[in-house]
Amino acid sequence: MEIEAISNFLDTAQPAGAFVWVALFEPTAEALEKMQEEFNLHELAIEDTNRGSQRPKIEEYGSTLFLVLHTIEQHGDDFVDGEIHIYCGEHFVLTVRHRAETGFKALRIELEHDPQFLALGPGAALHGLIDTVVDRLFPEVDGLEDRLDKLEETIFDARNDKRIAAEALYELKRDTMCVRRAVTPLVEICSRLLTHKHPIFREELRPYFRDVLDHVTRIHESLDNLRDMENGATQTNLSLITLAESEVTKKLAGWGAILMVPTIVGAIYGMNFKHMPELEWVFGYAFALGLMVVASVALWAFFRKIKWV
Numbered sequence: 019m020e021i022e023a024i025s026n027f028l029d030t031a032q033p034a035g036a037f038v039w040v041a042l043f044e045p046t047a048e049a050l051e052k053m054q055e056e057f058n059l060h061e062l063a064i065e066d067t068n069r070g071s072q073r074p075k076i077e078e079y080g081s082t083l084f085l086v087l088h089t090i091e092q093h094g095d096d097f098v099d100g101e102i103h104i105y106c107g108e109h110f111v112l113t114v115r116h117r118a119e120t121g122f123k124a125l126r127i128e129l130e131h132d133p134q135f136l137a138l139g140p141g142a143a144l145h146g147l148i149d150t151v152v153d154r155l156f157p158e159v160d161g162l163e164d165r166l167d168k169l170e171e172t173i174f175d176a177r178n179d180k181r182i183a184a185e186a187l188y189e190l191k192r193d194t195m196c197v198r199r200a201v202t203p204l205v206e207i208c209s210r211l212l213t214h215k216h217p218i219f220r221e222e223l224r225p226y227f228r229d230v231l232d233h234v235t236r237i238h239e240s241l242d243n244l245r246d247m248e249n250g251a252t253q254t255n256l257s258l259i260t261l262a263e264s265e266v267t268k269k270l271a272g273w274g275a276i277l278m279v280p281t282i283v284g285a286i287y288g289m290n291f292k293h294m295p296e297l298e299w300v301f302g303y304a305f306a307l308g309l310m311v312v313a314s315v316a317l318w319a320f321f322r323k324i325k326w327v
Contacts, residue, residue, distance in 0.1 A: 024056040024110070032109050035137040039111040041122065050114070057110055060084075067103045070116040074203035076210055082107050083216055085144075085207065087151050088200035089118045090158050097158075097196045104147060108217045111143045125150050141218040145226045148211075152204065152233050158197055159240050165190050166247060173255045181259070187252050194248060198241050204234045272326035276317045280310035 027038055042049065047068055054064045060079035066072050072086045082105055089100040100118030104111070115121065125146045129136045136142055169190065172183050208231040212224065219227075287294075287306050299305070321327045 035139040037109045037140045041113045043115045067114050076207050090197050090200050097193050106140045106144050111140045138220055141223045149230050155237050162194055183255050191248050201238050205238050208234050268326045272321035276314050279313040283310050
């Protein structure tokens, strides 16, 4: 269908379930202006799409439903927070992607292979879009949980540097927060869609939207649990760092006390006073050395017993 034919299609009476679906990726302002004309879209919604960087939301402009969803894609070690703007009318669906490289071609093919469900109209396409966005979040959450499991092993391994683990935990919490920003508003959006009164929401679609709400709720609960476990792991790692530093302090204190004995004895007998006990004693030197050794060994044994050295 040519772009100019869209308005003709919408201006002509269409049977129930018939609709046109246009998908755009980071379109220019001119292209969006053309879509606004053909689909008769509200200027405020188009302004939001032109700007991008919108919070997840659902709004209604006349008979057009406007949704903004956030998507999460992992490029290497970085999480990219993308957006998909969805315009739904009684006979059309328009999707605009920002910073989201993965499209919905597979979804369209899947819907085309299920004509009975597709006949439910734009609501079926909207369900498929939201369901796909939610399903793509499951692997990301599983990946975060796997990273936490590996970090927990690192934390309790005495051979590993706890400061490196602290940096990795910070990065994990940052990525988790990125996913949470996409998921948390989805719970409210899916809840509203479940009870929303709009021509595109047929009763046959309600169970499908309820299923999506169940999925996104599970993801949200998993992220809550993950956040609590990350906080616990962070506190544990800090405690282990503090304990390790305490062990070093105790060892230094123990060896300092051991070395203090020969230092004191040597300092006393190193004073050049003419009249000192044992100064001219034949065994004075041997006695001083023996005293240093015996006292140092006794202290070493004591500290060894209480595990300070």
